[in-house]
Amino acid sequence: MEDFEPIVELQEEEIASLAAIIQHPGFKVYMKIWKGVVQQFALPLINAESHEKEKILSLQLSAKVAAQLFTGVTSQVNEAVMMFTQSRPSETPLDVTNNLDMGGLTTLEGDEESLF
Secondary structure, eight states: OOOOOOOOOOOHHHHHHHHHHHHSHHHHHHHHHHHHHHHHHHHHHHHSOTTOHHHHHHHHHHHHHHHHHHHHHHHHHHHHHHHHHHHOSSSOOOOTTTTOOOTTOOEEETTEEEOO
8 A cells, every 4th residue: 555645736826925924923823823732632641641551542643643744734834935935046026916806905106006
């Protein structure tokens, strides 16, 4: 049986969005919450009685899966953003808002676009 290895191919705009999101202060809060959730899976394992072998194995599996999910997502995001930023050192940053529909909230003043 072969290992299941899904391939996720992100578009350049999607990776640029990731690069922008990880720079936002709220992303650190999001990651803090993620880590807390992973730790919640490990806590019952730490508190389990040593004679509860079946329970310990089950809790260990749950904690490992939670940690692997966190590590996998974090690694993929970091890798995608690193490759994106290294491939664009001298280019103008990609404008991920280029195709964003502002619903008529913008007006043009001269050659510049204004939100007001």
